[in-house]
Amino acid sequence: MANIMIRKSAAGGLVFYLPKRDIEDAISSIEFDTPEKWGGELKLANGGTYYIDPIPEPARLPISLRAKRVDGVE
Amino acid sequence: MSAISREETQELIQEVLEVYPEKAKKDRAKHLMINDKTLESSKKCITSNRKSLPGVMTMRGCAYAGSKGVVWGPIKDIISISHGPIGCGQYARGGRRNYFAGTSGVDAFCELNITSDFQEKDIVFGGDKKLAKLIDEIEMLFPLNKGISIQSECPVGLIGDDIEAVAKKKAADIGKPVIPVRCEGFRGVSQSLGHHIANDSVRDWVINNRAGQEFESTPYDVAILGDYNIGGDAWASRILLEEMGLRVVAQWSGDGTLAEMENTPNVKLNLLHCYRSMNYISRYMEEKFGIPWMEYNFFGPTKIKESLREIASHFDDKIKEGAERVIAKYTPAMEEIIAKYKPRLQGKKVMLYVGGLRPRHVVGAYEDLGMEVVGTGYEFAHNDDYDRTIKEMGDATLIYDDATGHELEDFVNKLKPDLIGSGIKEKYVFHKMGYPFRQLHSWDYSGPYHGYDGFAIFAKDMDLTVNNPVWQMMKAPWLKDAA
Numbered sequence A: 001m002a003n004i005m006i007r008k009s010a011a012g013g014l015v016f017y018l019p020k021r022d023i024e025d026a027i028s029s030i031e032f033d034t035p036e037k038w039g040g041e042l043k044l045a046n047g048g049t050y051y052i053d054p055i056p057e058p059a060r061l062p063i064s065l066r067a068k069r070v071d072g073v074e
Numbered sequence B: 001m002s003a004i005s006r007e008e009t010q011e012l013i014q015e016v017l018e019v020y021p022e023k024a025k026k027d028r029a030k031h032l033m034i035n036d037k038t039l040e041s042s043k044k045c046i047t048s049n050r051k052s053l054p055g056v057m058t059m060r061g062c063a064y065a066g067s068k069g070v071v072w073g074p075i076k077d078i079i080s081i082s083h084g085p086i087g088c089g090q091y092a093r094g095g096r097r098n099y100f101a102g103t104s105g106v107d108a109f110c111e112l113n114i115t116s117d118f119q120e121k122d123i124v125f126g127g128d129k130k131l132a133k134l135i136d137e138i139e140m141l142f143p144l145n146k147g148i149s150i151q152s153e154c155p156v157g158l159i160g161d162d163i164e165a166v167a168k169k170k171a172a173d174i175g176k177p178v179i180p181v182r183c184e185g186f187r188g189v190s191q192s193l194g195h196h197i198a199n200d201s202v203r204d205w206v207i208n209n210r211a212g213q214e215f216e217s218t219p220y221d222v223a224i225l226g227d228y229n230i231g232g233d234a235w236a237s238r239i240l241l242e243e244m245g246l247r248v249v250a251q252w253s254g255d256g257t258l259a260e261m262e263n264t265p266n267v268k269l270n271l272l273h274c275y276r277s278m279n280y281i282s283r284y285m286e287e288k289f290g291i292p293w294m295e296y297n298f299f300g301p302t303k304i305k306e307s308l309r310e311i312a313s314h315f316d317d318k319i320k321e322g323a324e325r326v327i328a329k330y331t332p333a334m335e336e337i338i339a340k341y342k343p344r345l346q347g348k349k350v351m352l353y354v355g356g357l358r359p360r361h362v363v364g365a366y367e368d369l370g371m372e373v374v375g376t377g378y379e380f381a382h383n384d385d386y387d388r389t390i391k392e393m394g395d396a397t398l399i400y401d402d403a404t405g406h407e408l409e410d411f412v413n414k415l416k417p418d419l420i421g422s423g424i425k426e427k428y429v430f431h432k433m434g435y436p437f438r439q440l441h442s443w444d445y446s447g448p449y450h451g452y453d454g455f456a457i458f459a460k461d462m463d464l465t466v467n468n469p470v471w472q473m474m475k476a477p478w479l480k481d482a483a
């Protein structure tokens, strides 16, 4: 488990940021993306996959969350 | 890029690696790369922010240097105590020439070296009492200070002193913020973790100090983050922002004050110059207060123009017009400078090896002068820095991370640059090898280099260095080939 931050990029997409390891990458897909349920598996542009527990869609980004690494770049 | 092909660069890297023993070779190979602009992420081709190999000569500093020397030191109205033995502080005391407006020793304290000067007995019995006494003495001697930060050196962490407890108690006693910073030098692999720790301590002990207090804000409030006012850099940047109609509420941390930092949560936009040392607090402020941040680059007219427009795009038409006005005002002067120096510098090759920002940020300024950066690298960058660097550099440019003395010398010998920009530790080595050199950490006692005014000085300095006649006299007359 690691603390990560999700923010909006200037272009409007979601950006994943993992401090200390300094992984900063676009999120290419997010498993759940509805107002009630948001999160699940995050696929990154660099090929990595992380998992966050689904939550109601945050009212404001950025948001800090706990994430699990599923696969790919550490 | 034309000077050297991808294959040649690869050969060069192989050659340099030859001297290392097997294990070291494997490790160092990961820190050297050839730029490929098509790459999105640097992760696969360069490794960074790892421990330096024992036995090689690295140019890095320690976490304490990153916190005290870089982030906390330049805040002018607080006193940063170098807590521990006296030596560490001596080398982190205003050596970067962080300019400030104020009277040294009265209301500005950047140039003082205030230390608890640990002796054997402090190591044996602990230094907390001494620290408390030191804070009382500071209050008596320098009553105009606005706060005190305690910068831990190695021994403080080793003997397990409780500086947080002392800080809390003394803050109540003197009625000013006292900020404990756990930046012992042994933490992390370089000064970079010191920046992070310093950011975290600002987050925990400073940024919320004025929460709920009234603040007269305007829609045009911004803060300059990650500008340490080296040789006046932040001033040269600030005037441009003000000229375009923005109000600069805070400077972090060159010529900055504690009050400015405490007021920063009220700004509309954080402008981040040095990404490496202050991205942490920018990200925090974005999440906590909803303040967007953007990176900008005030080196050289091309980048300044881009940055001014990008900054303006966050505001209304008044500011956008302001940005155009500023650009129009300075463009003729910049053209004049380029017309004067470009013919003297055109085609010259530059090699850089600096800290966490300049290896990519100054590239534009060199290009404005017609110069070409053939190699670049960072002492303590992380992967996100390299991600950003790949885009700035030409294809097939050599990139090195945490380069060793041997690697730098070899690269220079092979690439034969016309100018090297690096730190004081490298300066005299390259002078002796006969290469023009500028110390690019603190501008070689010159500056400012930021902003339009800074570019004028930058161009002149580069010309003075590259075209200095002394470089033709490196060979003794009796050793010269008969002409």
Ligand code: SF4
Binding pocket: B062, B063, B064, B065, B088, B152, B153, B154, B155, B184, B185, B186
């Ligand atoms: S590593 Fe430790 S002892 Fe050395 S300068 Fe840094 S804080 Fe001081």
